Amino acid sequence: xxxxxxxxxxxxxxxxxxxxxxxxxxxxxxxxxxxxxxxxxxxxxxxxxxxxxxxxxxxxxxxxxxxxxxxxxxxxxxxxxxxxxxxxxxxxxxxxxxxxxxxxxxxxxxxxxxxxxxxxxxxxxxxxxxxxxxxxxxxxxxxxxxxxxxxxxxxxxxxxxxxxxxxxxxxxxxxxxxxxxxxxxxxxxxxxxxxxxxxxxxxxxxxxxxxxxxxxxxxxxxxxxxxxxxxxxxxxxxxxxxxxxxxxxxxxxxxxxxxxxxxxxxxxxxxxxxxxxxxxxxxxxxxxxxxxxxxxxxxxxxxxxxxxxxxxxxxxxxxxxxxxxxxxxxxxxxxxxxxxxxxxxxxxxxxxxxxxxxxxxxxxxxxxxxxxxxxxxxxxxxxxxxxxxxxxxxxxxxxxxxxxxxxxxxxxxxxxxxxxxxxxxxxxxxxxxxx
Ligand code: SF4
Ligand code: SF4
Numbered sequence: 001x002x003x004x005x006x007x008x009x010x011x012x013x014x015x016x017x018x019x020x021x022x023x024x025x026x027x028x029x030x031x032x033x034x035x036x037x038x039x040x041x042x043x044x045x046x047x048x049x050x051x052x053x054x055x056x057x058x059x060x061x062x063x064x065x066x067x068x069x070x071x072x073x074x075x076x077x078x079x080x081x082x083x084x085x086x087x088x089x090x091x092x093x094x095x096x097x098x099x100x101x102x103x104x105x106x107x108x109x110x111x112x113x114x115x116x117x118x119x120x121x122x123x124x125x126x127x128x129x130x131x132x133x134x135x136x137x138x139x140x141x142x143x144x145x146x147x148x149x150x151x152x153x154x155x156x157x158x159x160x161x162x163x164x165x166x167x168x169x170x171x172x173x174x175x176x177x178x179x180x181x182x183x184x185x186x187x188x189x190x191x192x193x194x195x196x197x198x199x200x201x202x203x204x205x206x207x208x209x210x211x212x213x214x215x216x217x218x219x220x221x222x223x224x225x226x227x228x229x230x231x232x233x234x235x236x237x238x239x240x241x242x243x244x245x246x247x248x249x250x251x252x253x254x255x256x257x258x259x260x261x262x263x264x265x266x267x268x269x270x271x272x273x274x275x276x277x278x279x280x281x282x283x284x285x286x287x288x289x290x291x292x293x294x295x296x297x298x299x300x301x302x303x304x305x306x307x308x309x310x311x312x313x314x315x316x317x318x319x320x321x322x323x324x325x326x327x328x329x330x331x332x333x334x335x336x337x338x339x340x341x342x343x344x345x346x347x348x349x350x351x352x353x354x355x356x357x358x359x360x361x362x363x364x365x366x367x368x369x370x371x372x373x374x375x376x377x378x379x380x381x382x383x384x385x386x387x388x389x390x391x392x393x394x395x396x397x398x399x400x401x402x403x404x405x406x407x408x409x410x411x412x413x414x415x416x417x418x419x420x421x422x423x424x425x426x427x428x429x430x431x432x433x434x435x
Contacts, residue, residue, distance in 0.1 A: 020070075093366065094277065157332075159181045164218075171433060178432075215244070276399060314390070
């Protein structure tokens with residue numbers, strides 16, 4: 001039985017994402033406040049002394065002023081894996097590159113990709129790969145799925161599914177909308193699956209000897225990696241998830257001087273993604289990336305500049321709307337961050353209709369994730385991180401997933417085409433009501 005559940009969020013002892021150090025708690029109530037007002041979870045169920053409802057986003061850890069709530073610490077498991085003799089492949093989410101520097105007193109938004117790769121190599125990783133490639137795969141599948149749904153009129157609006165906390169929110173509070181969720185796995189879910197089921201074979205590695213670690217801004221991914229729906233032929237596809245905060249701690253404990261590291265490149269044994277994959281880390285980024293590819297898939301033409309820099313879906317407003325034309329239809333888009341704000345849209349869906357809805361749980365998307373360096377959710381910091389991603393995208397030669405030659409190669413060699421049987425087997429998933 002949890003104490004003080006009237007004041008603060010209760011946390012189950014087996015929560016895979018977060019934990020509370022009891023001795024530190026000052027009963028300030030900030031965790032419950034953010035959970036109720038921004039996440040829309042506390043206050044929407046009654047604690048009965050048994051089951052605890054948590055969507056694993058970790059925003060309570062971000063606002064706890066005394067570090068009583070923290071991410072589950074998987075740093076020692078990480079070091080055990082490095083020393084186990086297995087081949088450790090690290091995959092790094094887009095928004096890590098614009099926030100990791102903050103752990104070493106560098107400004108928010110500063111792009112530290114090269115130093116980040118060098119640091120992960122120094123820790124002993126065999127491979128360091130970019131999850132932006134997984135994001136490009138997600139877009140190829142999700143844009144194709146959207147086009148199918150628009151043509152058939154079924155299961156609209158389509159909801160994005162790359163945020164595991166949002167997926168759990170729908171499964172828990174709005175199971176009637178489960179079929180609206182895209183069946184696409186998240187970029188980490190796709191990339192880890194391809195690494196185990198294709199990359200390993202291509203490179204003569206026993207998949208059970210390949211240990212995949214995701215470095216992310218997200219504590220919900222610790223929960224997602226364990227979802228039974230995502231277990232593959234060789235067990236968990238993504239073996240471990242560590243956050244930006246954990247990586248910062250690890251580098252400090254190993255006395256790695258981050259600021260002075262010489263830039264290194266992601267391993268060439270596996271491809272990197274496009275600019276569309278990079279902007280996934282900001283609210284609106286998944287929508288913008290999907291629109292770039294959906295436009296091409298329906299017209300055969302590259303998207304115009306206003307869709308390549310789709311300002312209507314950018315920025316720190318928590319509900320943004322826009323309209324585009326696809327298949328001669330007006331397509332209504334909605335981009336939301338904060339699942340409390342998503343409630344207000346879902347509750348009116350019958351009368352206020354959309355075709356495609358992106359929801360990310362954290363403030364301004366993953367740039368404000370529950371495993372990011374703490375900034376007390378100040379918008380200047382999360383905005384600086386998002387701007388770092390947008391400017392990285394603008395400088396890239398390939399800015400849309402369908403233009404990534406390596407994506408096309410993977411479809412040719414292994415997946416056949418978006419939504420093929422092979423793609424569905426390795427890149428898609430199912431959901432369960434958790435009401
Ligand atoms: S925010 Fe931290 S200190 Fe405040 S009640 Fe929650 S756990 Fe305790
Ligand atoms: S918004 Fe990003 S960081 Fe936050 S729970 Fe969702 S996927 Fe994780």
